[in-house]
Amino acid sequence: MRLIAATAALLITFAAGPTHAGETPAPEGAEVYIISPEDGATVSSPLSVVFGLKGMGVAPAGIEKEKTGHHHLLINTPMLEGEDLDFSIPADENHIHFGGGQTETVVELDPGTHTLQLLIGDQNHVPHDPPIFSDVVTVTVE
Numbered sequence: 001m002r003l004i005a006a007t008a009a010l011l012i013t014f015a016a017g018p019t020h021a022g023e024t025p026a027p028e029g030a031e032v033y034i035i036s037p038e039d040g041a042t043v044s045s046p047l048s049v050v051f052g053l054k055g056m057g058v059a060p061a062g063i064e065k066e067k068t069g070h071h072h073l074l075i076n077t078p079m080l081e082g083e084d085l086d087f088s089i090p091a092d093e094n095h096i097h098f099g100g101g102q103t104e105t106v107v108e109l110d111p112g113t114h115t116l117q118l119l120i121g122d123q124n125h126v127p128h129d130p131p132i133f134s135d136v137v138t139v140t141v142e
Contacts, residue, residue: 022086022126027067030055032118032134039137045111047141049073050104051118056132061099062123069120069128071098073105076114079133088125097125109141 035050037043051071059068077094091097098105118134121127 022122022124022129024069024122024126024128026120026128026130026132027056030067030120030128030132032071032120032132034116034118034134034137037116037137037139039135040139042140042142045109045141046106047109047139048104048106049116051098051102053103053120056120058101058103059123060101061097061121061125064123069122069132070101071103072096072119072121072125073098073107074115074117074119075107075109079117080119080127080131085127085131089119089121089127091125097121099125109139111141113138113140 031054033052033054035052037047037049051073053071057065057068058070059065061070072089073096075094075096080089089095089097096105096107116137116139119127120132127133
């Protein structure tokens with residue numbers, strides 16, 4: 001009986017098809033990236049992080065405007081995947097929201113190695129389809 005239930009659940013999952021992101025379309029060719037710090041840099045805390053965006057504009061959360069979004073900084077956490085991309089980006093110590101349209105920040109990091117990554121969210125903090133995310137930048141805080 002368990003095998004039948006597990007098989008049925010698996011078939012339903014595959015029949016539903018993959019889920020990749022929210023409903024807001026990403027502008028073709030849009031890119032987000034971290035201008036500073038550079039990948040592999042040794043830095044001190046507090047650390048200034050500067051965001052870059054190409055092929056779309058920045059608009060604050062709650063403002064619905066085509067081909068725009070706002071930044072979210074992921075610190076020491078993997079990129080969201082699958083169904084998690086269909087919902088608002090979490091707001092916690094690892095997922096920092098910049099719903100005011102900010103394009104830079106200063107973060108306090110403990111000594112050690114840390115990862116930084118940007119993810120663009122729409123007016124409701126939901127990733128675009130397809131999601132627009134930067135390469136991971138790794139820094140070492142002395």
